[in-house]
Structure formats: C-alpha cells, structure tokens
Amino acid sequence: MTDHAILSGKRVLLVIAGGIAAYKSLDLIRRLRERGVTVRAVLTNAGGRFVTPLSVQALTEHTVYQDLWSLTDESEMGHIQLSRAADLVVVAPATADLLARMAAGMADDLAATVLLATDKPVLVAPAMNVRMWQHPATQANMALLERRGVRRVGPNEGVMACNEYGPGRMSEPMEIVDAIAAHFADAAHKPLAGRRALVTSGPTHEPIDPVRYIANRSSGKQGHAIAGALARLGAAVTLVSGPTRLPDPPGCAVVPIETAREMLAACEAALPADVAVCAAAVADWRVAGASDRKLKKDGGGPPALALAENPDILATLSKAGERRPALVVGFAAETGDVVATATAKRARKGCDWIVANDVSLGTTTFGGADNTVHLIRESGVESWPTMGKDAVAARLAEAVAAHFQTV
Known part of the structure; x- marks a missing residue:
C-alpha cells in the first residue's frame, strides 16, 4: 500500500517549536497535504521567530494556534479539543526545551498543554545542537518519553547551523512523512484487537x-x-x-x-x-x-x-x-x-x-x-x-x- 493510500483522510496536529529546522516544517506540511492529510498547526512563540503564522496558515489552510489564553481560539477550539481532534500529534522540530517540558509534564504554553492533554499518539522529530542532543539530560528525557510510548524519527547526522557536525539535524520532511505513514500502517495491523x-x-x-x-x-x-x-x-x-x-x-x-x-x-x-x-x-x-x-x-x-x-x-x-x-x-x-x-x-x-x-x-x-x-x-x-x-x-x-x- 502506498503512503498516499495510508495517509489519505488522516488528521495531523503539527507542533512547530523554535529552531532553525522549523523551515523544514513548511515543506512537511506541503508533503502531507499532497497525500490527503488534514494538518492543523500549533506554533510556539520561539517557533514564530523562524516561520511566520501567515506562512503556516497559507499551507495548512487552517487557523494557526499560538496563544493558550486566546479567547477567540479557546471559544472555537479549546486546547483540550485541539489535543484530541487529530489522529496523530507530530512535533517537528522537537527542541531540547520542549522535550524536557514534555518529560516533566509541564503545561506552561499552548504546545506543552496540548501535548500533556492529548490522548493520541505522539511522534517527535528532534532537532538541536549535537552537544544538546548528546547531553545526559536530553537523552534521559527522550528515553523517558519513549518508555511512555512517544515515537521518534531522527535526528540525523550532519553539519549544524552552528557549523558543528554530528547527530542533531532534524529528519528531512519525506523521512518524517515515511515515519507518519509507518505509524498508521502499524496501527492498521492490529490482528489481536479485542483479545x-x-x-x-x-x-x-x-x-x-x-x-x-x-x-x-x-x-x-x-x-x-x-x-x-x-x-x-x-x-x-x-x-x-x-x-x-x-x-x-x-x-x-x-x-x-x-x-x-x-x-x-x-x-x-x-x-x-x-x-x-x-x-x-x-x-x-x-x-x-x-x-x-x-x-x-x-x-x-x-x-x-x-x-x-x-x-x-x-x-x-x-x-x-x-x-x-x-x-x-x-x-x-x-x-x-x-x-x-x-x-x-x-x-x-x-x-x-x-x-x-x-x-x-x-x-x-x-x-x-x-x-x-x-x-x-x-x-x-x-x-x-x-x-x-x-x-x-x-x-x-x-x-x-x-x-x-x-x-
């Protein structure tokens, strides 16, 4: 089955955190939309320094959610509903800061609150400096999240924006698309459901x-x-x-x-x-x-x-x-x-x-x-x-x- 067939009709909530890799998230939205995926986006304040809400909205054709305290957004789609209205929550880029807040169960902004409130599967695409990725705190946070069932794609090795080399580059958009398709393919293969x-x-x-x-x-x-x-x-x-x-x-x-x-x-x-x-x-x-x-x-x-x-x-x-x-x-x-x-x-x-x-x-x-x-x-x-x-x-x-x- 092609990824188009697997992904068509699926709903993804994309959380875009603050990192230079956020520009790849725009291409990720385009690739998902080409495959029939409905994409809604949460953009953190830091993420908004790398990509604009207008760019994200133009590609998703949906409101971009940023503020936990927005009365308009809360009346139209509260953070609880937003966290559960998708089939999968994807965090790309997943920064060291956001992974740490996820591991700690914090709810100090809209992105962290949505991730804490969701009852849907979560896939993260880490992106950060190689030293930050290799730091014991980040590794412990990632290990804890994976034990809780969070799936991960990447990071890849390569040259960083800071000119250092090593693991920490966010996976390419098509790699993330493949990981999303693999998640839904795994979810469809449930022969022991009900047992x-x-x-x-x-x-x-x-x-x-x-x-x-x-x-x-x-x-x-x-x-x-x-x-x-x-x-x-x-x-x-x-x-x-x-x-x-x-x-x-x-x-x-x-x-x-x-x-x-x-x-x-x-x-x-x-x-x-x-x-x-x-x-x-x-x-x-x-x-x-x-x-x-x-x-x-x-x-x-x-x-x-x-x-x-x-x-x-x-x-x-x-x-x-x-x-x-x-x-x-x-x-x-x-x-x-x-x-x-x-x-x-x-x-x-x-x-x-x-x-x-x-x-x-x-x-x-x-x-x-x-x-x-x-x-x-x-x-x-x-x-x-x-x-x-x-x-x-x-x-x-x-x-x-x-x-x-x-x-």
Whole structure:
C-alpha cells in the first residue's frame, strides 16, 4: 500500500517549536497535504521567530494556534479539543526545551498543554545542537518519553547551523512523512484487537529471611518483549512480572509481584484471557518456613533450610476449566536435550505450545540480548534461528495472531 493510500483522510496536529529546522516544517506540511492529510498547526512563540503564522496558515489552510489564553481560539477550539481532534500529534522540530517540558509534564504554553492533554499518539522529530542532543539530560528525557510510548524519527547526522557536525539535524520532511505513514500502517495491523493476553515475566524471589532469597538469573527481557509485541498487535495485555530492572512495556497493565504464590494469584485475577504466555522463570521451590528475622552466624554451622514446592502456574492455567485461556503457551528453559525435554513438558503440563530454549552456561540466554528457541506444538517442532529477543517476541506474537485467525 502506498503512503498516499495510508495517509489519505488522516488528521495531523503539527507542533512547530523554535529552531532553525522549523523551515523544514513548511515543506512537511506541503508533503502531507499532497497525500490527503488534514494538518492543523500549533506554533510556539520561539517557533514564530523562524516561520511566520501567515506562512503556516497559507499551507495548512487552517487557523494557526499560538496563544493558550486566546479567547477567540479557546471559544472555537479549546486546547483540550485541539489535543484530541487529530489522529496523530507530530512535533517537528522537537527542541531540547520542549522535550524536557514534555518529560516533566509541564503545561506552561499552548504546545506543552496540548501535548500533556492529548490522548493520541505522539511522534517527535528532534532537532538541536549535537552537544544538546548528546547531553545526559536530553537523552534521559527522550528515553523517558519513549518508555511512555512517544515515537521518534531522527535526528540525523550532519553539519549544524552552528557549523558543528554530528547527530542533531532534524529528519528531512519525506523521512518524517515515511515515519507518519509507518505509524498508521502499524496501527492498521492490529490482528489481536479485542483479545486479552496474560504474560508472566522475570524471576520470582522466594524469601529465606528479610534480607535473603532464592532466585534465578532471569532478566525478564524475553517476557517483557513478548508483552510489548502482543500489545502492538492490539491485545489488551496484563503483564505479571517478578523483580526486574526493565521499564514497563508501553500499552501493558503491569502487576508487580515477588513470589511464585503472588504470581499465581495475580494470574488467576487476570482471567479470563484469550492467551496466556508463561515466560517467567518461576522458582520451583521456596523455603517452607522463612524466618521473620535475619539469620545469624552463631558458630553452629549453616541453618537447615526445608524446602516446599511452589505452585505450578503453567499447569494451573492449562487446567483452569471454563476460565482456561484458549491458547496457553509455556516456556522451557533447559540445559540439555532441549527439544525432547520440552516436548515431554508440554504433555505433562497440558499447555498448547512450549517455547524451548537452551540456558546452559555459555549461552548467555539468561540476561543476554539474543535467544535461540524451538516452538513446539501438537503439529510438530519449529526451530528458529538465533535472533534478538525483540525479534523472537514479534515472531511469537505473529504466530499467536495467526492461530486466532484460523480458529
């Protein structure tokens, strides 16, 4: 499908901030209008020093909004309505100042207020001096915004207006058009819309005493990536996560837990669901009688720890009766004879699919960026090449979507 077909009839609210790259925004408006996009514009006071309201109005053929306190504008289209009347909000150029105010949730001018009040997706095209872009504050602000679901295009490398070279140049108008088209193409591909997904991720921590616990090496990267991938395909995702250092995947309702028993309770509370993906590395055992005080060395040797078996979350969800998800996917982290062991686990647990991987020492599966998996179904085994965990998650999410399209 061409970008003309994807973009025709779409509505974009363009926020033009103050930077020399603002001149590119005029061409961006023209390119979008050529593709059938309705463009309204918010021009900051600083932006108005680089492009004139008259130029922007002539190209958009709509009122240009500048003043938060304009009684005329507020009576015709208040900032709340303005923030929600578009399909997408685009900030181009997105200056370091505006990114900082977005990250802080400020509402000190019309642009910042619109961005805070909007319930629509936001795409930013950063543009600033290379040192400003590389400054830890700007990088932290951008990372925070991306965790909140803000999309980014650029910046590009090149010569700056200040004659320095490096990343910081705003993307070219057609690059921004392509990013806008990609956003709407992604939004159209929502095969799991209307489906509910439950995903478990991370390790569990089973207390020995108030300061010590039994755990494993799981980072949660694969489970979190799967939750995010299912959400991107339109599923309403509940992510039940043990302790990790990962940001919450955009679009997911996250339930933090620590122990296996807490994870099971959270999973049962999240039912009904259409699909459950049990990617967490749940501790098989817990200390039967965890101490409420720190265990001390007293010269009598190490304490004897009596272990009790933790609940089997995968098996419980697979046998949940009327509340059983239509598709239950387990994970098998094995250290030898991976496919045969995981195939037997699938039959024993009663789940529909098992994703098996090798977590032997030296594989770097736990905590690493890559994974090598085998998808085991009743119809057979599908071995995937080594790929990044995000790619594994995307492929598994597409397999889940394909499953529901055939049932």
